[in-house]
Structure formats: C-alpha cells, structure tokens
Amino acid sequence: MQASKLQPSRPPRSLHQPVRHADAWRVIVDKPSGLLSVPGRGEDKQDCAWARVAAEFPDALIVHRLDQSTSGLIVFGRGEAMQRALSEAFAARLVDKRYEAVVAGLVEQDSFEIDLPLIVDWPNRPRQMIDHERGKPSLTRVRVLHRDVVAGTTRVELEPVTGRSHQLRVHLLAAGHPILGDALYAPPEVLAQAPRLLLHARDLRLPAVLAAPALSLHSPPAF
DSSP states (O other): OOGGGOOOOOOOSSSOOOEEEEOSSEEEEEEOTTOBSSOOSSGGGOOBHHHHHHHHOTTEEEOOOOOTTOEEEEEEEESHHHHHHHHHHHHTTOSEEEEEEEEESOOOSSEEEEEOOEEEOGGGTTOEEEOTTTOBOOEEEEEEEEEETTTTEEEEEEEESSOOTTHHHHHHHHTTOOBTTOTTTSOHHHHTTOSSOOEEEEEEEEOOBTTBOOEEEEOOOOO
16 A cells, blocks of 8 residues: 555644654654554555645655554654665665564573574464565564563564564564563563554664764653
8 A cells, every 4th residue: 555645644643653753755653553564455444654744744654663562763754765765775784773572481692693584374364473484584683671580581683674563572482581561572461461463663773874863863662
C-alpha cells in the first residue's frame, strides 16, 4: 500500500506519539507499542503512525517500519526525493540503529553476535523462522546492559546489522532468551512477565542525505 496515495484522518487523542525531531527534510516520532506503522487491511486498522504524522505534515512519507508491538523512533521523509534517499541509506546500512530489550534469563556473555538466516514461516505468517538453506543472512549484535538476578531477566542493547522482519525477536528466541511480552514468539510464562513487548527502538544516527545534515536521536524506553 502506497502511503502517498492515502488520505489520513486527524489522529485520535489517545496513544500519543511525541515528535522527537522535525525539519524541512525529516520527521521522527516515538511510536507507541500497539500502534501500526502503516495502515493495515480493514477500517479498524487505518489508525497508524504514518496517518498521525501526515495529519500534521502532509508531505511526510514512511521510510522504514517498526513492528506494531515495538515502540520507539521511526523516520518519515518529507517528499518523495527525501523518502527515497533515506530508504536507500537504510538499505545500504548507513543508518546506525540501537534497540533496547528485556529478555528472559541471565545472559552469560557480556557481548556476542547472532548470525542466523531468516525466512517467513509461510503457514504461520507473519511469524519468521530460521532456515539455513533458504533464509536470508541476518546478523544481530547483543550487548548486556544489566542483569536482574532477582527477576531472572537481562536488559540488553541490540544492533540489527541487517533489518529482517522480526529479526531481533527470532534471534533472541534462538539464543534462549526470548523478549518479555512477545505474543508471537515467547512461551506463555515469558509472555506473562510483561504487559507488552519489551522492545524499543532507542537510538538512530542518520547520515547526511541530499540537503539534510546528519542527525542523532535518543529515546529512552519507558520500561
């Protein structure tokens, strides 16, 4: 679905998404958990981050997406040229991204990489799965921020070197540390430990593209 052809309505008052940065080239907002990035199918799925941004910035076009249950920084380009330039920067891995999550269990290593190929689990979509024969190369870097021995959880920083769908969620599950509150991948006892998915897009460093200067943004998680 092309965002530029949609006619968004004025965003509702609930589930606010703070504007973290707005200039002549870009708008970056903090998407709340539970809000779609772009419209889905059906009248009940038209409210989304893009529609709310476009209600205030009519030329804003989505550059990348976050899962509905993931919160944090999401980027919009103002006008098609800027959207295309920013999208190309994401595709070329020129954008530095950091996420923060709380996972089940005490992670032993202070830092490590998860290098496992991913593909859509077609009969169970939108779930993804590891497939060493057909999967696309996928790499995540993990760094421990804090271990909560009492709760039996670990707070981690995540760097998705590649940007596959559900990459962080599936990689952490494969490492034996599913993200708390993950309704798609966590076992019931881990899902029950949080009222939402504890995954947040925390940091973004955008390169200079076209006339827009480089930009760094930080959004601390609410969990």
